[in-house]
Amino acid sequence: MSGAAALDVAKLYAxxxxAVRARPYLATALFALRLVESRQVPTMGVDRHWRCYASPGFVDRTSVEELASVWVHEVSHLLRDHHGRGDRLARALGLRGPAARLRMNVAADCEINDDVFGDGLVTPESAxxxxxLGLPDGQLMEDYLDRIRVDLHVRELAWLDCGSGADGLERPWELGPDGAHGLSPQEQDAIRFRVxxxxxxxxxxxxxxxQRWAEEAFHPPQPWRQLLGAAVRSAASGAGTGGDYSYGRPSRRSTGLPGVVLPSLRRRPPRVSVVVDTSGSVSDEELGSALLEVTAIGRAVGGRLDQVTVVSCDAAAHTVQPVCRASGVQLIGGGGTDLRTGFAAALRTRPRPDVVVVLTDGQTPWxxxxxxxxxxxxxxxxxxRYDEDAEDAENEEEYRPDEPPEWARVVTIG
Known part of the structure; x- marks a missing residue:
């Protein structure tokens, strides 16, 4: 080692x-990082293969408390896929070179550092x-990148370098994809899922x-209005839907049967019955959204609102209303929930519907x-509905409503 101090591994592990005591939900990710000693990395950094590089000099002069915060900061880059997002930004915006990637690194740091410290983690002096930077909290790397206007000089700010795990650009001090102890993409996704x-x-x-990251990590936002419309159109266009026999235009096969008139199968606009959950657990805002969906459903079946009826239902089915315009629909209810009565009322309408659409929070028997x-x-x-303040939270039984049945096509709204 020619007199140079070795990496204090015990201090880093402490x-x-x-860090795990302060952020127990990150334990799986923190213990998955593979530690690599490096005298080229300015402080500590991570590559996109989940290796953590540490400078012996930086570890020696930094307290255990600050190192705990750095551990959490570096693993946050990997969990939030800043390397993959950095690559996509570089391609989309034509960003090239170390200076552009350093701006990404700073933008990624801002996404992490707005709320990562405190509650057991000190804020590092260099954070x-x-x-x-005079920017608002709570935004994403992509938002901050567009607003960072400071002149970033690579040599002056080299200590900000968190490695390719923060922006996607491989560094000379990294082991690369063929180096030892890297994690596969499947292993990385498994860690993200557990966290x-x-x-x-x-x-x-x-x-x-x-919390926002956890909700979106494996359930990214979906264009739910388009999905709902597509689901209704798919159901309305299925075999046997929106079709009936009519004598208005005899079947061509009648010519083969003298004296017999056969009806022909004619397509008509599909009839849709919308059951709206008006129980007390559904908010006024959601009921307003339901009225908007009635209009969207009418468009999904060819703009024929006259083919759409609405059933208000809480613990019992209320009025069955034909739709002329969404603003004319009255939603009645406010009690308990039993949408089975809503289904029964929808199926009793004449003519019978081809498709039943149910708008609900799901807290109902099916x-x-x-x-x-x-x-x-x-x-x-x-x-x-987990209550962290409950005296016996671990043993508290959470109410979980039955999932919608398998025979229904389900689209999450909002």
């Missing part, structure tokens, strides 16, 4: 344990926060930024037998 599940299981333990027509469920999402 700092990692302190770059949105407030330090996300841990945060979602006890949401009160994590800052708002981590029919045991599939209806005679296709069914689409628009589900208002509900957050976890």
């Amino acid at each position: 700092a990692r344990l302190q 770059v926060t949105p407030d330090f 996300a599940e841990g945060i979602r299981g006890r949401p009160g333990d994590a800052p708002e930024g981590w 029919p045991e037998v599939a209806p005679s027509c296709r069914t689409v469920v628009g589900l208002f999402p509900r957050p976890s």
